[in-house]
Amino acid sequence: MSVASDDVEPGYVRVRLDLAYDGAEFSGWAKQRTRRTVQGELESALQTVLRLPDPVALTVAGRTDAGVHARGQVAHVDLPEEVWELEGGKLLRRLAGRLPWDVRVWKVSRAPAGFDARFSAIWRRYAYRVGDQQGGVDPLLRGHVLWHDRPVDVDLMNEAARRLLGEHDFAAYCKKREGATTIRTLLELHWERDASGLAVATVRADAFCHNMVRALVGSMLLVGDGHRPAGFPGEVLAGRVRHSAVNVVRPHGLTLEEVGYPADELLAARNREARNMRTLPLPRA
Incomplete structure (x- = not known):
């Protein structure tokens, strides 16, 4: 799957990644063509260790700027179900061997229904x-x-x-x-x-x-x-x-x-709510 999606397509599994990084040598989270970024390193590592033919697309809880660090960042990626079943148990160790010193994934887990790393966060x-x-x-x-x-x-x-x-x-x-x-x-x-x-x-x-x-x-x-x-x-x-x-x-x-998330049964509702454009209430006359 090469493009991040709001919904998990049939045959895919949404996987949550809990990670940390030292931002000093990164040009922020978001992938750029000519600069080193956290997203770029992680997506490259995932594609390599899972031997995927197409690039993967990560969705993150919060896009940090250049030089900003993270201890409790959260991201998700949608992987083919057969790949997850075969490789999921080995993924954490393989990422540790492939990722550079300044980014670490601490936990890999199958996300509950309705989970979106960005829009489900409260x-x-x-x-x-x-x-x-x-x-x-x-x-x-x-x-x-x-x-x-x-x-x-x-x-x-x-x-x-x-x-x-x-x-x-x-x-x-x-x-x-x-x-x-x-x-x-x-x-x-x-x-x-x-x-x-x-x-x-x-x-x-x-x-x-x-x-x-x-x-x-x-x-x-x-x-x-x-x-x-x-x-x-x-x-x-x-x-x-x-x-x-x-x-x-x-x-x-x-x-x-x-990053904080609601109980599993509230994830989907929060996901929908967070996509609405917010406005402040009008002052009373």
């Missing part, structure tokens, strides 16, 4: 890690932590974060794409210090638009280091346009940690 959870120690970031963590050259106040950033929760039009924090909505529901956004002293943002939403997490982090760092008051990120959100003071922070501090 939330995605990211972490963004910031080091604000005066001497810089631990060299062993440098590829996963942003160095901020001023100390940040986690409590102030949490005060700012609370004003961003809920369903909003996040146009001010997104790179607009033609025909796509920027309405999202931000379910969780908070900062804490981990055991090593890093300031870590946990960001969970039903979905994210392009650059959304990195722009949100950029606005809150302005609050954390004293450049802007706690209400600033909320004011930017309400304005619905990009603000020149808000930087989209670098990608290497960002990791996709987990």
Whole structure:
């Protein structure tokens, strides 16, 4: 099967892949003709180890940008039933032998009915890690932590974060794409210090638009280091346009940690619901 499909064709099996990757040397998830990508490596490996005559097509829960990492990414692929029955039990080990060091598949399983890695998901959870120690970031963590050259106040950033929760039009924090909505529901956004002293943002939403997490982090760092008051990120959100003071922070501090799905019996309904274009309710007169 060479083209991803909404429905599983007769004679095919939908297979779920749980995977992780270091994004440093990838030009993002999505396959490109001349650049190295996670999708390109995985599809090539699958076709090779399964000895398939035609290319396969992966569908992913969230397309990460160049330089962004993933610990809990999810994808699916539709395979001929006879191939799955014959090779499914060996697939994990064979992928480990074929894939490059910076991408790993941890689990391979037959997906339940109605499952779609992208449209069945009910939330995605990211972490963004910031080091604000005066001497810089631990060299062993440098590829996963942003160095901020001023100390940040986690409590102030949490005060700012609370004003961003809920369903909003996040146009001010997104790179607009033609025909796509920027309405999202931000379910969780908070900062804490981990055991090593890093300031870590946990960001969970039903979905994210392009650059959304990195722009949100950029606005809150302005609050954390004293450049802007706690209400600033909320004011930017309400304005619905990009603000020149808000930087989209670098990608290497960002990791996709987990993707959430409903119970198996709700997968198909969520799949259908997620395809609808969202709008915000009209204000009451």
